[in-house]
Amino acid sequence: MSLVRKFATVAGATLGSRVFGFARETFMAAALGTGPMADVFYAAFRFPNLFRRLFAEGAFNAAFVPLFSKEIEANGVEGAKRFSEEVFGVLFSALLLITIVMELMMPWLVEWIIAPGFADDAEKTAITVRMAAVMFPYLMCMSLTAMMSGMLNSLHHFFAAAIAPVFLNVVMIAALFYGLWIKADPLTIAWYLSWSVLVAGVLQLAVVYVGVRYAGINIGFKRPRMTANVKRLLVLAVPAAVTGGITQINQIIGQAIASGKEGAIAALQYADRIYQLPLGVVGVAVGVVLLPELARALKGGHAREAANIQNRSIEFVLFLTLPAAAGLWILSDAIIRVLYERGAFAAENTAVVASILAIYGLGLPGFVLIKALQPGFYAREDTRTPMRFTMISVVINSGLAISLFPLIAERGIATAEASAGWVNTVLLFSTLVWRGDLVWEWALAKRTALLLVATGIMAGALLYALPYAQPWLVPQAALVQQIAALACLLALAMVVYFASAFLIGGADIGMIKRNMKRKPKTTSDPTE
Template sequence: MSLVKKFATVGGATLGSRVFGFVRETFMAALLGTGPVADAFNTAFRLPNTFRRLFAEGAFNSAFVPLFAKEIEARGMDGARRFAEEVFGVLFTMLLLLTIAMELAMPFIVRELIAPGFADDPAKFASTVTFATIMFPYLACMSLGAMMAGMLNSLHRYFAAAIAPVFLNFILIGVLAFAWYSGHDAIAVGYGLSWGVMAAGLVQFAIVWFAVRNAGMRIGFRRPRLTANVKRLLVLALPAAITGGITQINLLINTNIASGKAGAVSSLVYADRIYQLPLGVVGIAVATVLLPELARALRAGNLNEASNLQNRSVEFTLFLTLPAAAALLVMSEPIVRLLFERGRFSPESTVIVGQILAIYGLGLPAFVLIKAFIPGFFAREDTRTPMIFAAISVAVNVSLALTLFPSLGASGIAIAEIAAGWANALLLFSTLVWRGHWGRDIPLLTRIPRLVAAAAIMALALHHAIGWLAFPLSSAASLPMRAATVCGLVLAAMAIYFALAFGLGGASLGMIRRNLRRRAAAPQSAAGEGPDAS
């Protein structure tokens, strides 16, 4: 299968999850706006979600899946089942103890670690503690579910693990729709969402649990013991936890800082949801597909193929993300107004979220390029260098966020995030070049400035069109008029960009045709990757 087709396959799965997550955020914006309950829920949800991404999806899966697959090969299904039961017993016990400890310490954690700025607002602080207490068991469900999903992927059963995460959005959308229909107040919506998250965790775990049983793997509970296999799992998981932890700790720090201003946490979340659409579709697809392809080429000693894979991936990401970045920069406010401005989401909130989204647009190419550069290290079994660069980017982010937040609010945190992203991208790229791991590619070097020029001209045309269409894009216009105008602008911008990209030589039919026809020798390894539905 061609590289572009693989990108499209994984990106399509991610897009479906992102769209449902976006629908969820649209309902939340209407019911909660950027008010205190929205801040409380988003902050409380960040805690189990951070642990989930850190342990369940990152460190645990990267260590458990290879060992489980190895047990299947060496000792058959019975040996793999015994190993899974050993891990399940230890994991369940650890999660139970962690959940009890976090539930008891939740007021301290919220006050001192996550949202110290909420301490001055007793109602918001109490809501955050309550919501986090209700939702935290979601972590245990998702961690155990990640183990089941890893087993399913090793057994070549992909559907259940891929579909399960979407149920979080289904359930929360149902909660929000019922609250909208019933006219519930904000605090009732917050409670409903918190219990919905808890229910979604149970549903997702049940789906993968029954799928594992149907696959012929019945897991029983064993007394937790640190066997040799379990110790090996912990040794392998630790480096991955450190690497993944850097990014997740960075998110918690930004939430900590943003809690000092009312509405800042929610404003960042709403802007991030829109920005995650192009980032998730392009960036995650590239990262998922490129790593196994690059590793295969390097194992075969085919350095020319490895270089071509990296350059074509960068070419593909820039071809799609430069226009998206330019569009977010110049038309962020009309997009936010169309998608969120209703109910409790005020015109003032639109301005703030629009400013943050425009700033995120400037960082979009950096974050997508990071996902294209990192496989160049991982495929060579170098996880230490990206970890160091991630730590440097966190230092840049925290120092800038602390400096800019007092004067710029949530926009200052967004500026810090994109500055850190560009620093990380430049460090990764320069190191690949310095080590001789990035081949010089004349077609790529000539196409990049032309793609930048095409995106810049498109942005200029959009800017003038938005000024001319001020009324149809304003709050005074009807929703159908705003939707038609925004869709028309997007279609016109796409036509302008693609015409310029091909006309200036930034892209060519030959380039697209080569990528579509390019066949990889290895089977597609990304089929088992499930999208992040959070």
């Protein structure tokens, strides 16, 4: 299967998850708006989500996948199975211990880290503690899910791992729908949501477990032992865990600062959900596919192939995220109004959330490029350098958020996150070039400039068309009319951008066709 086809497989499954995520946030906005229960739920959910990124996705995509791929190359599927069982025993035991400790510390964590701004409201703090305690075991499910997803990606079975997140959104939508149907109060709906997160975690773990069995590996539980392979995994995973969770680290810092203003946490979350669509569809697809591809190419001694894969991934990211960034900036108000403005979500909420989304849009290419650049380090078993850059970006994010929040409130936190993301991107890119691990291509630089021109043409077309669509985008218009008007604007943007990009040479249809057919020049896959 070619690189582009693999991107498309993962992106398609991720798109399905993000579409359900939109539906979930629409129900959430109607049920809770940006009221106190929305703040409480999102504050409680952010914490297990942070640990999921730190100990699950970041650590295992960065550390487990290259080592698992090496085991496949050296010892076949049986060797990879032994390694995965060693890791499973240690991981399960560590997660159980972490969960118990965090449950006992939850009151302190909420008061000092998760939501210090709730300190003046004892009831709000107490509810946050209880909901966080219900949802924290989700970490165990998702960490084990991430491990098995890494196995599936290394075995070139991408779909099951990519589709598993859909179940979180489906279960949460069901909880929201039931709450709205019985006309439950906001507190009851928030409790339904908390328990639905835990149920969804179990379902996601079951999906990837079945996928691993289908791929030919049956994992059994073994007594945890610190073997040489496990020690090597931990050495790589600790810095990778910090690095992989950069977005969540920055967001939890922003959340702690935003908790001082009513509705700020929920407003940031609603905007975050929108920009997570292109970030997830493109960024997750690139990150999931690129790491095992680079690892296999480098282990097989195909340095030129690895360099080509890296550059084509960067080109793919820029091709899709530059117009998305411009679209989010120009259409932010229309997007938020159409998706959210109903029920408890009022016009003033739309203005705030749209301004946050526009800023996130400017940071989008940087956030996704991080996903395309970090595998260049991880595939070479270097997880410390990205960690150092992550810590620099966290310091920048914290300083800007603290400085800007008193001046421009939620927009200051979004500005801090976007700025920190771009700093991290520049550091990763320049270091790869300096080391010679990323081959500089003037052709890529030229195409990037032309893609910027095509994006400018698209932005101009949107600015021209927006006043004509405005009468159908107002809240007084029927929802079908609003959706149709927004869809027409998005269709116009796509037609203008793609036509411009191909006409002026920013993209090459012939190259895309070749990549759709090309197979990597790596060693054979024993599982295929």
